[in-house]
Amino acid sequence: MTFLEYLQSRRELLLAQTLEHATIVLMSVALATVIGVLIALWTYRNPRARAVATGMAAAMLTIPSFALLGLLIAPLGLGYTPTLVALTMYALLPILRNTIVGLSEIDPALTEAARGIGMSRLRSLATVEIPLSWPVILTGIRVSTQMTMGIAAIGAYVGGPGLGNQIFSGLANLGGVNSLNQALVGTLGVIVLALTVDFALALLGKLTQAGQRPKLFRPRPARRPTLTPSTAVPSPSLGGRE
Amino acid sequence: MSHDVMIDLQQVNKFYRGQKAPVVENMSMTIQQGEIIVLVGPSGCGKTTTMKMINRLIEPSSGRILIDGTDVTALDGNDLRRQIGYVIQQVGLFPHMSVATNVGLVPKMLGWDRKRIEARADELLHLVGLEPAIYRNRLPRQLSGGQQQRVGVARALAADPPVMLMDEPFGATDPMTRDRLQNEFLRLQEQLRKTIVFVTHDFDEAIKMGTRIAVLGERSKIRQFDTPENLLASPADSTVAQFIGRGARLKQLDLRRVDAIAWEDIPLIQPDKAANGAKRQLEQTEGSSALTVDADNRPLRWVNADDLTADAGALDGAAGQTVTTVEPQATLRDALDAMLASRDGAAVVVDEHGRYAGTVTLDGLMQVIHHTPERGAPGSGVPDQRSGVAPAAELTPEQR
Numbered sequence: 001m002t003f004l005e006y007l008q009s010r011r012e013l014l015l016a017q018t019l020e021h022a023t024i025v026l027m028s029v030a031l032a033t034v035i036g037v038l039i040a041l042w043t044y045r046n047p048r049a050r051a052v053a054t055g056m057a058a059a060m061l062t063i064p065s066f067a068l069l070g071l072l073i074a075p076l077g078l079g080y081t082p083t084l085v086a087l088t089m090y091a092l093l094p095i096l097r098n099t100i101v102g103l104s105e106i107d108p109a110l111t112e113a114a115r116g117i118g119m120s121r122l123r124s125l126a127t128v129e130i131p132l133s134w135p136v137i138l139t140g141i142r143v144s145t146q147m148t149m150g151i152a153a154i155g156a157y158v159g160g161p162g163l164g165n166q167i168f169s170g171l172a173n174l175g176g177v178n179s180l181n182q183a184l185v186g187t188l189g190v191i192v193l194a195l196t197v198d199f200a201l202a203l204l205g206k207l208t209q210a211g212q213r214p215k216l217f218r219p220r221p222a223r224r225p226t227l228t229p230s231t232a233v234p235s236p237s238l239g240g241r242e
Numbered sequence: 243m244s245h246d247v248m249i250d251l252q253q254v255n256k257f258y259r260g261q262k263a264p265v266v267e268n269m270s271m272t273i274q275q276g277e278i279i280v281l282v283g284p285s286g287c288g289k290t291t292t293m294k295m296i297n298r299l300i301e302p303s304s305g306r307i308l309i310d311g312t313d314v315t316a317l318d319g320n321d322l323r324r325q326i327g328y329v330i331q332q333v334g335l336f337p338h339m340s341v342a343t344n345v346g347l348v349p350k351m352l353g354w355d356r357k358r359i360e361a362r363a364d365e366l367l368h369l370v371g372l373e374p375a376i377y378r379n380r381l382p383r384q385l386s387g388g389q390q391q392r393v394g395v396a397r398a399l400a401a402d403p404p405v406m407l408m409d410e411p412f413g414a415t416d417p418m419t420r421d422r423l424q425n426e427f428l429r430l431q432e433q434l435r436k437t438i439v440f441v442t443h444d445f446d447e448a449i450k451m452g453t454r455i456a457v458l459g460e461r462s463k464i465r466q467f468d469t470p471e472n473l474l475a476s477p478a479d480s481t482v483a484q485f486i487g488r489g490a491r492l493k494q495l496d497l498r499r500v501d502a503i504a505w506e507d508i509p510l511i512q513p514d515k516a517a518n519g520a521k522r523q524l525e526q527t528e529g530s531s532a533l534t535v536d537a538d539n540r541p542l543r544w545v546n547a548d549d550l551t552a553d554a555g556a557l558d559g560a561a562g563q564t565v566t567t568v569e570p571q572a573t574l575r576d577a578l579d580a581m582l583a584s585r586d587g588a589a590v591v592v593d594e595h596g597r598y599a600g601t602v603t604l605d606g607l608m609q610v611i612h613h614t615p616e617r618g619a620p621g622s623g624v625p626d627q628r629s630g631v632a633p634a635a636e637l638t639p640e641q642r
């Protein structure tokens with residue numbers, strides 16, 4: 001069976017697995033965004049707390065994905081949940097770190113003015129600080145998304161959903177009838193999906209910028225967080241000036 | 243003009259943890275409604291800390307602060323700050339919000355409806371000299387520094403707060419812009435009559451802006467608290483004198499206007515008067531000058547007895563010296579300039595139609611400088627007296 005014939009014959013399954021893959025990645029990134037932004041808000045003003053938080057998130061990133069997934073089987077069993085948890089843990093660092101960077105790069109005169117005219121802490125965060133650091137936070141979200149796209153494939157090892165199942169069964173019966181096709185479609189699928197989602201996020205960035213957000217307040221290139229996770233599949237552009 | 247106490251600082255102290263000496267020590271100060279109180283002193287002396295305790299951006303360690311009779315700690319800090327205008331040197335406009343949104347922030351927090359907020363924003367932009375139709379939808383970065391600070395002032399005024407705190411508000415602008423912003427602000431204040439605490443380290447700015455000036459030393463200790471006139475005329479100690487710097491006398495001349503000093507009368511020679519009459523008149527003046535005027539009493543030239551005899555007792559238009567005139571609103575510095583230009587050391591005061599009103603002389607000027615700065619009015623340092631003295635000549639700013 002040629003590659004195209006394989007695609008044709010497994011259309012339904014492949015489509016379902018692609019959707020599953022996208023869903024679990026987006027869910028974990030969404031979770032990581034909520035958790036990461038909260039931790040960042042909680043720690044960014046205190047250098048020590050900040051160091052502890054980013055240190056822990058960075059440590060999680062260094063655990064090999066096979067090992068982490070394997071370790072999570074004991075408490076969480078097989079399937080969806082350990083994959084989601086592992087992906088969320090991996091997605092945390094870029095978002096956490098970028099949010100901290102974004103928030104601490106805000107001109108202190110602005111937070112002072114916000115307080116001085118009577119904004120509550122919450123209002124200042126919601127209307128001034130988070131909107132102004134949003135471009136940097138979004139860059140973190142994009143990095144996390146790209147990274148977890150690849151790692152999600154490994155989730156199939158613990159029975160997780162997604163395109164990883166193609167890759168794993170391809171590798172499992174190496175030399176078999178469709179093994180090469182399976183490995184290929186899984187890998188290419190992840191790449192295409194990653195590029196598509198990244199494009200969508202870039203678009204989101206453009207839309208939420210909507211003329212109102214000045215480029216002046218995006219991070220300067222020199223201080224832009226450089227997160228190039230070794231585990232990431234396609235290295236997302238951190239240039240962020242799309 | 244009321245004399246109600248608006249802000250009352252009572253023995254306020256501020257300690258920071260881990261520091262032995264307080265940053266502000268036992269500060270007491272009473273500020274009347276409508277005054278511009280300038281806190282001036284060297285950098286790091288505690289001006290900003292003192293000011294920020296009034297709106298509780300910094301909580302005092304001890305002491306009480308009353309605004310309009312109410313202890314500021316009785317209110318929630320954010321509620322308090324919404325009722326107090328706040329302007330800082332860095333302006334602090336939010337870069338992702340339009341000019342109108344920035345201006346409308348406090349009204350929005352106070353729950354005004356959208357229509358009213360928009361109308362108010364337009365009104366304020368107009369007030370600070372920015373055409374609303376052009377500027378309301380701009381982003382702050384599309385404005386010049388001076389325009390940004392105008393918006394900063396508009397934002398502080400949005401909810402019409404009775405009290406404003408201004409921390410070196412014009413400190414980041416170039417001298418010409420600063421001068422214009424100062425003048426515009428003084429003009430605004432004449433209408434608005436806010437109670438203002440104004441921080442600066444620039445003594446000339448303090449003299450220009452202040453109804454009263456508190457010269458602060460270390461730990462915000464008040465070295466002298468008085469009107470600009472009194473401060474210049476009699477500095478309390480050498481430190482204050484040093485801080486005032488050179489040219490105190492000339493600075494005094496900037497503060498006062500021609501109508502604040504006594505005018506003298508000099509002999510006028512009407513055009514229809516016979517030369518003989520004029521001659522007799524001049525002889526009586528014992529050698530000093532007289533002023534020839536036209537039919538409408540407008541000054542023409544200075545003449546003295548010499549001018550007459552040279553011309554066989556006749557006065558023609560070419561004789562004598564040209565006249566330098568000043569209006570009553572001119573500063574004494576302008577008057578001095580006019581005096582120096584005249585042979586007799588006198589400047590002729592004319593009314594708005596250019597008619598003779600009196601003369602001011604160097605002697606008169608000396609008297610003012612060396613005696614009490616009062617103008618015969620009771621209660622010097624009354625707020626409205628000062629704001630009226632705002633550099634009159636410059637008060638018609640080239641509005642943009």
Ligand SMILES: Nc1ncnc2c1ncn2[C@@H]1O[C@H](COP(=O)(O)OP(=O)(O)O)[C@@H](O)[C@H]1O
Nearest residue numbers: 258261265283284285286287288289290291292
């Ligand atoms: N948060 C703080 N902790 C400790 N010391 C402070 C703090 N803020 C200001 N100070 C000190 O208080 C003094 C007065 O500061 P400030 O009021 O800003 O002075 P000014 O406005 O007159 O220049 C300075 O010596 C400064 O170092």
Ligand SMILES: [Mg+2]
Nearest residue numbers: 289290291409
């Ligand atoms: Mg200061």
